[in-house]
Amino acid sequence: MHIISAPKFKSSEITPKADWLNRRQLMIGAGAVATTTFGLPALAKLKTIKSKYSTTRTPNTFKDITTYNNFYEFGTSKSDPAENASRLTTSPWSVTIDGMVDKPGKYAFEDIIKGVSMEERIYRFRCVEAWSMIIPWTGFQLSELLARVGVQSGAKYVSFETLVRPSEMIGQRSNVLEWPYREGLRMDEAMHPLTILAAGIYGEDMPKQNGAPLRLVVPWKYGFKSIKSIVRISLTARQPQATWNMLSPREYGFYSNVNPNVDHPRWTQASERPIGGGLFTRRKQTQMFNGYGQEVAGLYKGMDLTRNF
Amino acid sequence: MFNLPAFFNPILRKVPTWPVYLLGVVPAVVYFYWAVTNQLGTDPLQMLERQLGRWALQLLMLTLLVTPVRKLTGISFLKFRRAFGLTAFFYVVFHLSTWLVLDKQFFWNEILADLYKRPYIILGMTGFLLLTPLALTSNKFSLRRMGPLGWNRLHRLSYLVVILGAVHFVLVRKVWESDPFLYLLIALILVSYRIPWKRLRRGGLSGAGISARGG
Structure with a gap:
């Protein structure tokens, strides 16, 4: 009971x-x-510069952002990551970058963030579960990293993997999802200036429950595309696998762009509940591409987004 | 050996039923107070909605536990059963109104679409609709008017309701988790206890066969 x-x-x-x-x-x-x-x-540990891509809306509190997380590696409840992620070792950390790149290798986290232009990106964040937050990420454009390692001409997709370490990531001891967590982007999505690798929130090092030390943020897609605690980035010619898509392809598409007109089979995506304002927070209409249509709609020109959801 | 029914039943006979209602609504009031004063974590609405749903299911199961407990131990909570069942119905109403008012906030186009598109909403709503006549006929007057046989037959709908409620719970989750399945398992055990297996094996299932084992 x-x-x-x-x-x-x-x-x-x-x-x-x-x-x-x-x-x-x-x-x-x-x-x-x-x-x-x-x-x-x-x-503040991370020096940042402001970005023209930031929203002017007031961000959620640090507490909201760090106590309400979907990070199944640490358990399926929203409060599990805040409770269980502290045992994750994030230093040393390295990311293997391989596939169709000129300079494949295992890159130390410190080397990756050295020399990049860290920006504060205050983004809207829309979860596939129809809630939303405003999050001030600290990060840099993925395109910057990809340029440094050299994208080969045949590369059409970028795939990402999260760390597998059940000794520290206790959620991985059960098989609710197939580990490692995997995500992928089309090359033009990956190169888009809105797509960032985030190393912090509010200028602080990325909290472990939010995907320390390095995570993806793609603000016009549902939150689960923004993969956390990345250990591998591969450039491929074929569309990579994505965890939620593998689990239930009719519920979670490869693209998973925020789209109020395409419902999740089990719930509507037409509106969302902003988190952080208490019990009586007003429900909001969800915007196409989470409000980033002006920047990204061109990527999907001519595509049927009802079929390619 | 210590005679449990002989010990408990006289005590239970002396306990009035009204405290069940009073105690029953305490969790709802407490959760609502915590939700309003922002003490239920980052997303008080979802916590409130889910807890009310859980309590509804638990109380429904408690109601369906009265008969097995009486048959297996001899201890009778029969006089409290109506209070258990009605309190369960109250929680279903609280849960549903939280969804309509605080979660969906009367976005009628979404609500109406949910009612025919979403299996878990359809199941939950069917459960509510089937439980309503049971709540309405839970008084002595209805029992007298319908006769025990007819009344029993109608109130067998509660078996269906508890299954609908548990499946509704299983379907809300994004991945297969153990606790909704635990509820479903308990619901199935409670309902399968009512099935007259012997009679089924001998062939021929009559209405009287089920009601003989009672609510």
Whole structure:
């Protein structure tokens, strides 16, 4: 029998990230060097520049973003990743880049993020489960990395894999999904300036429950396309496999672009519930391509998006 | 050996039924209070909606447990059964209204489409529709008017309702998880207990055969 379980924290205990960032700046301005009063680092670890691709809408709090996650490697409940991800070792970390590239190899995470232009990208995030958030990612364009390793002419797709380490990723001890988690993009999607590899949120290193140390973010697609804790990137000529598509092809297409006109067979995608505003938050109409139509609609010109969902 | 029914039944006879209703709604009130005051985590709506659904199913199962417990142990909770069943119905109503008002927020085009397109909504709604006449006829007056046989026959719909509820739960999830299946398993056990297996084996299933084993 399920019993009433006491909530883990009160909303009043949550400080919006913006607030404590401001507070921190004030203290720095006042000459306070060690501002660890709130148990927070004295300086943001990742230097970022603002981006024209950011939305002006107010981001969700750091707490919202880090306590409400789908990351089945750590369990299927939304609160599981925040509870279980701490045991993941993210350093050392390397990413194998192979397939149709000029410079294949195993790249250390530090080398990957060295020299890239880290930007703050405040993106809308729309989950296939019909909820949404606004997330201030810290990341760089995937195209930048691909240019560095050299894309060969026959490469048409990019595939990604998440780490498999059941000793630390306890959700992988059960077979709810086929591990490793896999995702893929068409080359033009991968090269699109909106597509980023994120290494942080709010300028902080990526929290483990959000896919540390390096994850994909493709804001016009459902959240599950934005694969977390990447250990492999391969360039291929053929369309790669994608985990949810393998599990249930009629429910999760390869493209999985946010599309209010194509329902998930079991629920509507016409509207979404913004997360973070409490019980009485107003439901919102979902926008085509999650509102990024101006930037990405051209990629799908002439394609029947009802069939290629 | 210690005689359980002889010990418990006189005590149970003395306990009034109204506290069941009162205690029964406590979790709903508490969860709603937590949801309003933002104490149910990042997504209070989904937590509230799911908990109300779980309680509805659990109370439905409790109602269907009265007969097996009486037959297997002799302890009779029969006088509480109506309270269990009605409280279960209240939770179904709370769960459904949370979905309509707070989740779907009267987006009628979506709600209507859900009603014929989504198997789990169809199952859940059918369960609610089948449970409603049972709630309406749960009074003594209806029992007298319908006669015990007719009343029993109608209230056998609760077997179907508990299965519908459990399958509804299984279908909401994105992947096959164990806890909805546990509910389904319990529902199947409770219902299969009502099937007159011996009579079936001998061939010929009469209505009286099922009602002989009772609600």
